[in-house]
Amino acid sequence: MIRKPRQITPYADRDLDCQAALEDAFQQMVRLAITSGWDKIEAITALQELAFAHLSTEDDNMRITLAILQAGLTKH
Template identity: 40%
Template sequence: MTDDDPDRDIRCQDALQAAYRELVSAAIMAGWSEREVVLAIGELADKHLLSLETNDNADALIALLRRMT
């Protein structure tokens, strides 16, 4: 698989599907509702994305500052 594969995102979802179902099932068995679990996973994913974006922005700023010195 290459980075320019137009179905790369779908293939990634397929690769994660079984683990995702297991995670949701385990959380439901621990007493959370399916809605709570899915919302929590979504929130965690959003926070992770924001963290990645923040790190990318910080890296770009550091690179800019290094070029200026």
């Protein structure tokens, strides 16, 4: 089970708390990959690349949303 944040609103070290909360699940995914025949570095690298790809997608989505909002504001 993944721990919840200490509070809903932002706080100092929230990012570190999230990392700590996800650590066990991360290690479990690495172990599963190793059990399936991947080596540890391949598994960790793949997880890193997946994370970067998801961040890029989120960034793209945010840019598109902002562009749409700006276009809507300039029409009025």
